[in-house]
Structures are given as C-alpha cells and as structure tokens.
Amino acid sequence: ETGVTQSPTHLIKTRGQQVTLRCSSQSGHNTVSWYQQALGQGPQFIFQYYREEENGRGNFPPRFSGLQFPNYSSELNVNALELDDSALYLCASSLGADFNSPLHFGNGTRLTVT
Amino acid sequence: RKEVEQDPGPFNVPEGATVAFNCTYSNSASQSFFWYRQDCRKEPKLLMSVYSSGNEDGRFTAQLNRASQYISLLIRDSKLSDSATYLCVVNRAAGNKLTFGGGTRVLVKP
Numbered sequence: 370e371t372g373v374t375q376s377p378t379h380l381i382k383t384r385g386q387q388v389t390l391r392c393s394s395q396s397g398h399n400t401v402s403w404y405q406q407a408l409g410q411g412p413q414f415i416f417q418y419y420r421e422e423e424n425g426r427g428n429f430p431p432r433f434s435g436l437q438f439p440n441y442s443s444e445l446n447v448n449a450l451e452l453d454d455s456a457l458y459l460c461a462s463s464l465g466a467d468f469n470s471p472l473h474f475g476n477g478t479r480l481t482v483t
Numbered sequence: 484r485k486e487v488e489q490d491p492g493p494f495n496v497p498e499g500a501t502v503a504f505n506c507t508y509s510n511s512a513s514q515s516f517f518w519y520r521q522d523c524r525k526e527p528k529l530l531m532s533v534y535s536s537g538n539e540d541g542r543f544t545a546q547l548n549r550a551s552q553y554i555s556l557l558i559r560d561s562k563l564s565d566s567a568t569y570l571c572v573v574n575r576a577a578g579n580k581l582t583f584g585g586g587t588r589v590l591v592k593p
Contacts, residue, residue: 411583
C-alpha cells in the first residue's frame with residue numbers, strides 16, 4: 370500500500386509569486402483534502418476534492434485553488450503569495466466524500482514566503 | 484468564539500499517570516468527531532474516531548457529550564511515547580467542512 374506523498378518538501382517563494390504543490394493519494398483513496406498549518410496551530414481546512422470536483426471549502430480566498438486528476442492525485446495552487454501564506458501545507462487522502470472517513474496525511478510541504 | 488477549541492497545554496504528566504482533556508465545539512449539528520495525534524514536525528495521524536456511546540482503544544478512551552458539546556480523550560498509564568499534540572476534529576453536518584482544534588500538547592515525563 371502506497372501512502373500519501375507530497376512534493377516538494379520545502380519551498381521558498383517571494384511575495385506576489387505563484388506556487389503549485391502536489392499530492393499523490395494513498396492507493397484506493399478517491400478523495401483529497403488540503404490543509405494549512407501555521408506554527409503552533411491546528412490544521413485549517415482549505416478544500417476537498419472528490420472525483421475531480423471540489424466538494425467542500427474552508428475560509429480561504431479564491432487565490433487558493435486546486436485540481437484533482439483522474440488518478441486522484443491533486444494540486445494546490447496559490448496565487449499572489451502573501452507573507453502570511455508561510456506555513457506547512459498538508460494533503461490528506463480518504464475514501465468517500467462524506468467527511469466521515471479517516472484522513473491519511475502526507476508529510477507536508479513547508480512553504481516560506483519572503 | 485472558535486468552532487472547535489482545545490486547551491493548548493502543555494499537560495505535564497508523570498509516566499504511568501492518567502491524563503484527560505476536552506475539546507469543545509460550537510455547532511450543535513456537528514456530525515462526526517475524531518482525535519488525531521501529531522508528533523513534533525510530523526503529519527497528524529488518526530488516533531481514534533469518537534462514537535456517541537464512547538469508545539476505548541487500549542489505554543485510550545474517547546467520550547462524546549452532545550448536551551454540553553464537547554469530546555474528551557483520556558490516556559491511562561501514560562508512556563513517554565504518548566508525548567505529542569492531540570488534535571480534535573469535528574465534521575460539521577452542513578457545508579462540507581472539517582474543523583481542527585488548535586491541539587493539546589501532552590508531555591509525559593519519567
């Protein structure tokens with residue numbers, strides 16, 4: 370069984386730039402969700418994708434967007450980066466779209482915006 | 484008021500002791516509840532789901548109190564390896580959204 374993998378592990382960007390983070394879901398999982406975790410805080414839900422459609426979104430502005438591909442892998446795109454976007458970005462896969470299934474997290478991408 | 488609130492701790496626990504802590508949630512229509520464990524600089528991992536009737540997994544017991552809108556986690560016979568941050572997660576019934584608490588840090592000491 371292949372777990373959730375994220376790339377890259379670390380990234381440094383400049384304010385105003387755009388970034389794309391990638392996630393491969395665990396085999397057999399059809400749902401991917403993304404979270405932002407600032408230092409010392411709990412993860413904040415960004416959005417969830419099920420069968421290539423967004424089926425849930427947290428309180429993040431439209432410059433946070435995503436995609437899910439037919440193989441259930443996913444991308445998180447952030448435009449017009451701000452300093453406050455510096456955080457650990459976690460991807461999680463699960464089975465089913467009902468938000469009741471356990472989440473399996475990747476190791477995360479640590480984004481630093483300067 | 485935050486949707487999901489936890490005492491950040493840290494809870495300093497002697498090895499072998501029992502520790503318990505709560506997580507309160509504001510939306511009475513919340514549907515499902517979980518405890519996750521997060522080690523320092525690692526990803527969260529599911530510890531246990533929380534069922535209405537309460538459930539136990541080894542040294543860990545989770546309870547749900549819908550009337551007072553909180554869930555609890557109790558750890559018996561604490562081990563040094565139980566040192567971690569414990570995150571509660573609540574699924575709101577409407578709006579398709581998962582909300583994490585800020586986490587409770589537990590430090591088990593010899």
